[in-house]
Structures are given as structure tokens and as C-alpha cells.
């Protein structure tokens with residue numbers, strides 16, 4: 001008999017396949033979230049998933065939980081309202097880099113300052129995927145996007161500095177470093193206070209192709225090339241992934 | 246130690262033929278033919294494809310010789 | 317029953333607590349801040365001072381979904397910032413109370429002076445079609461009473477209900493009776509009880525999103541029908557008949573208090589549930605040859621009334637936050653003569 005991937009029970013599997021592009025990293029992160037929840041035995045009755053708007057913003061709707069799909073950029077204040085109204089709930093946010101750092105950036109500043117006990121997973125694909133591939137707050141310098149045809153001239157946002165400035169939990173990983181990313185989410189979910197996991201993820205359609213990647217596997221491999229795990233630091237370098245508590 | 250063997254279950258309703266499993270598999274067990282994913286029975290149950298498939302389309306059953314009743 | 321001298325804003329805060337308010341999120345703004353100041357001292361209410369009004373409305377969307385009766389209060393600039401998420405609350409069918417203590421706009425305008433420039437923003441401020449219930453009391457006692465109504469109507473309609481005020485009635489002190497009005501119970505099950513998906517996307521029961529126009533049309537109809545049904549319970553208006561006059565003077569909020577001064581010469585109609593417009597106005601208007609709407613904007617309600625009655629309505633705009641009785645009297649006289 002075929003084994004059951006029990007962690008998939010956290011999803012409304014009847015909604016699969018997702019509407020995401022072939023090879024999109026979002027699906028990998030969905031799985032990581034499910035596995036972490038299963039390890040912690042999160043129950044439907046005490047867990048709520050919140051998303052903003054974007055390709056990544058569709059995440060919440062796939063979970064077999066009460067879930068909220070807010071407007072663009074507002075996942076954090078909605079999640080905080082939920083948590084503060086019922087502290088017994090595990091409140092998780094899965095949303096995009098544009099959503100959390102661009103339009104919703106001010107809320108990140110204040111949710112971390114308030115240290116509200118929620119866990120945020122950012123699908124950090126360095127692009128506005130849903131709207132066709134415009135430059136996002138995490139787009140690397142010189143990177144070409146729809147709106148930076150000659151290369152991005154602005155530095156990407158330093159999320160680590162923002163979140164750790166308020167002594168909150170910050171972790172960075174990538175979709176290639178699957179087990180590492182799972183560990184990051186697993187620990188973030190157990191952290192009392194504001195925890196933020198930034199997972200670099202591939203958007204092949206509206207980012208990778210424009211930058212010369214042939215497929216999403218190549219993008220995954222670029223994460224292997226570009227990021228090294230550092231478990232022993234309180235400040236991650238640009239090319240490092242790890243957990244800062 | 247007996248070499249692990251895997252049985253590959255592809256859910257074609259979910260598979261979007263992105264090719265990640267094709268590239269990730271260490272024993273070249275997959276190929277895309279006529280826009281459909283095909284596997285060739287060479288699986289050694291490393292579970293890489295199951296993990297990286299973004300569409301939850303793969304389940305790898307592990308067949309371990311010692312444990313498998315031969316009937 | 318206890319009698320108390322209260323400021324309008326304080327009355328809103330007090331009534332909100334009595335109506336079961338559990339959660340309040342807000343951002344300081346004149347002339348609404350007293351509501352926040354009052355609530356931080358209430359032990360039964362969780363109060364959050366957020367980073368802005370966008371965060372405030374979204375926090376109460378979250379808290380309300382989590383099962384807490386929730387409210388925010390603001391003035392024009394903050395109300396403008398909330399618009400996108402007000403649409404979200406209609407789409408997700410969340411009970412909320414939003415208090416808007418109006419001040420002179422546009423923009424920063426005159427923060428301490430009263431205005432009624434947000435009337436249409438209540439109805440049309442967010443994109444798309446939605447059907448808000450809006451109350452606009454004109455005294456401290458009425459602010460107190462209609463805070464209960466706003467909470468009840470929001471629970472009954474599963475929608476954000478707007479309680480309008482202005483810096484005049486909001487800052488007015490009057491003695492009121494602390495009545496315990498009946499309270500409507502929550503019907504929306506809190507988060508953490510099921511696997512529902514709340515979304516701003518047009519959605520079908522089993523699907524988080526759909527692009528089926530029929531589903532959308534049906535949903536918009538449902539919103540409208542719901543508003544109609546619930547608002548029937550709140551046909552609140554005041555009508556002062558005047559058999560010797562052929563002119564009906566319509567005013568609400570702060571301006572209606574001024575209108576009382578002219579009841580010798582005019583019949584007076586004061587809507588309290590300003591949206592949806594109370595149908596009774598049709599029958600009342602028939603009795604009068606002329607209709608004048610006196611309001612602190614350039615004709616926002618007048619246009620809505622005109623559209624409903626299919627007849628000409630005269631405007632008396634009072635702008636700039638200053639209410640000069642003599643000036644109003646002479647303007648009203650001129651309107652009467654002109655006809």
C-alpha cells in the first residue's frame with residue numbers, strides 16, 4: 001500500500017494542484033509549513049493561517065484550517081489582532097516579500113517592536129511575482145526585472161537588521177535547503193514572541209527566466225551555490241543562512 | 246546491507262511537469278516524454294524528488310528486501 | 317438609572333463597553349482621540365494603539381474574526397486610510413464598528429472644526445459595490461444609544477457599521493441616562509473552530525477564488541439584501557411637522573441642532589440612519605413643495621436624497637467649520653424667497 005504523507009493533511013488536498021506555475025517555490029514552502037506543524041502536532045482548532053496578496057498570498061487558502069486572506073500588505077496587523085484577541089491560537093502568516101516588506105513594511109517594524117507572539121514565513125522570491133515581475137524590496141542590486149531593465153540600483157532591504165533590532169527571532173533559509181528551512185520554521189513556531197523566517201524561493205516565470213535561468217531546478221542550484229549554512233553566529237552575512245534568536 | 250529500493254507513485258493530476266524531480270534524481274529515474282512525467286523503475290528511495298516536488302505529486306514507497314515478505 | 321454628564325466621545329466609549337466591546341485598536345487623531353483615551357482605562361477592553369489607521373482597522377478585522385467584539389474610531393484622514401480594508405470587511409462579512417468623528421477636509425483641513433464631508437465616503441469610499449449601514453446621531457444621549465445600535469446592527473448584518481459623529485457633537489457635554497440597551501449576540505463562530513477561508517477575493521463556498529460572474533452577482537445581491545433586512549430594524553429619523561410651511565428642511569448631526577432653531581418656518585426632517593436612506597422620507601417629502609438640505613459639505617446628502625426622490629433638492633452648504641446662526645437665517649430666507 002502506498003504510504004500516506006500525513007503532513008499533507010494540513011492542506012485541503014482537494015484544492016490541489018495549486019494555481020502556481022510549474023516549479024514555483026511556493027509549493028515547497030507550503031510543505032515545509034505542514035511538516036513543521038505536524039512535528040508540533042498543531043490542531044485545526046488552535047491554529048490560524050493568514051496571508052496577504054500575491055502569488056504567495058494564496059497560501060492561506062490551501063490550509064485545512066480557519067484561514068484569512070487579507071488585502072495587500074496587511075497580514076501582520078490582522079494576525080496580531082487575532083493573536084491578541086485569543087492568545088491560545090497559534091497564529092501563522094505566510095506571505096510575500098513585496099507584501100511584507102514593501103506595502104506592509106511599516107507593520108513589520110511595529111509587529112516586531114510589539115513582539116507579538118506570531119510566526120511569519122516570508123516567501124522571499126525577490127520579485128513581485130503576481131503582477132508580472134517588477135522589482136521588489138528584496139531584489140538584489142544590479143538584478144534585472146521588468147521595472148529595472150538596466151539592473152536594480154537600490155540595495156535590497158535588510159530584514160535581518162530590522163527584525164533583530166527588536167530582539168526577535170529571525171531565520172533565513174532557501175527552498176533548496178529543505179531540512180534547514182524546516183528546522184527554521186519548526187523553531188520559529190516554538191518561539192515565544194515575534195518570529196520571522198525568510199525563505200528564499202524561486203519564481204521561475206517572472207524572475208528566473210528574465211535573469212537567464214532555464215528552469216526552476218537551476219534556481220534551486222543557485223541557492224546551493226550562493227548560500228552557506230552558518231549555525232554559529234548572531235549576524236548572518238549576505239550569503240549565509242541560519243537562525244538568530 | 247541490501248540496497249534500498251523505491252516504488253514511485255506519480256499523481257499525474259497534480260504533476261505540472263516542472264522537471265525538478267528529473268534533475269534532482271541521482272539515478273536518472275525520470276524523463277519527460279510527450280509532456281508527461283515517466284519513471285523507469287530505478288528508484289533507490291533517496292526521497293529527494295518527494296521532498297522537492299512543489300506540487301505534492303510524488304510519493305515514494307520504500308521497498309526494503311529484508312522486510313518485504315517474499316510469499 | 318444613573319444620570320451622567322458626558323462628552324459625546326466619552327459616551328461612545330462608555331456605550332461601547334456596555335454593548336460588549338472586547339477589542340479596540342486605534343491611532344490618535346483629533347477630534348476622535350478621547351474615545352481611545354477613555355477606553356485605555358477600561359479593564360474589560362483590550363486596547364491597542366497601532367502604527368496607523370490601516371493597521372487599526374486590520375487589527376480589529378483580525379480580532380473580530382477571533383471572536384472579539386471590535387471597534388475603531390478615527391476622523392477623516394484616518395477614515396480615508398481605512399477604506400480598502402472596509403471593503404475587505406464587507407467582502408469577508410465581519411462585524412465591526414467604525415466611528416468617524418468628522419473634521420474639516422479635504423486633507424488635514426481644520427482638525428478641530430466640525431464638518432460633514434465624509435458622508436459619501438461612508439457609502440462609496442472603498443472600491444466596488446457594498447452596502448454599509450451608517451448612523452449619525454446629533455446628541456450625547458443619541459451617540460450613547462446608537463453605539464449600541466451600531467454594535468447590534470453589525471452583529472446582525474455581519475458587516476462593518478459606521479457611526480458618524482463630528483467634532484461638534486463629539487465634543488459636546490450633555491447629561492444622559494446610562495440606559496442598558498439590549499445587546500445582539502455574536503453569530504459568527506470564532507477562528508480556530510473550523511476550516512473556513514476568509515478572503516477578499518470573490519469566492520464560492522468550496523473555492524478560495526472564482527471568476528464566475530454569476531457567483532459575484534449573487535454575492536453582491538446578498539450583501540444588498542442583508543443590509544436591507546437588518547436596517548429595517550433601525551428606521552431612525554426625526555420629523556417635525558409644520559403644517560404652515562411648504563418647505564422641508566433636511567439636516568443631520570451637528571447641523572440638525574441648528575435646524576431646530578428654524579422649526580417655526582420649516583418642517584424639519586432629520587435622518588439618523590443616514591444609509592441606507594430611510595424610505596419614510598419619500599412620504600414625508602410629498603407633503604412639501606420645496607426641499608432644502610442643509611449640510612456641512614457641498615451637497616453630498618442632498619444629491620443622494622435627490623436621486624431617491626427624483627425631484628429637485630436645494631442645497632445649503634455650510635463650509636469651514638463655523639456655524640453662524642445669523643448667516644444661516646439669512647440664507648434660508650433667501651432660499652424661501654427665491655422659489
Ligand SMILES: Cc1ncc(C[n+]2csc(CCOP(=O)(O)OP(=O)(O)O)c2C)c(N)n1
Nearest residue numbers: 054055056072096097098099127128129130
Ligand atoms: C493596494 C494594492 N496595490 C497593488 C496591488 C497589486 N499587487 C498584487 S500582488 C502584488 C505584489 C506581490 O508581491 P509579493 O508580495 O512579493 O508576492 P509574490 O507574488 O511575489 O508571491 C501587487 C503589487 C494590490 N493587490 N493591492
Ligand code: SF4
Nearest residue numbers: 020021024055129203
Ligand atoms: S509567477 Fe512566480 S511566484 Fe507566481 S506562481 Fe509563478 S513562479 Fe510562482
Ligand code: SF4
Nearest residue numbers: 260261263264266298
Ligand atoms: S517535481 Fe513534481 S510537479 Fe515537477 S515534474 Fe516532478 S512530479 Fe511533476
Ligand code: SF4
Nearest residue numbers: 270288289291292294
Ligand atoms: S526517491 Fe530518489 S532515487 Fe527515487 S526517484 Fe526520487 S529522486 Fe530518484
Ligand SMILES: [Mg+2]
Nearest residue numbers: 096097127129
Ligand atoms: Mg515576491
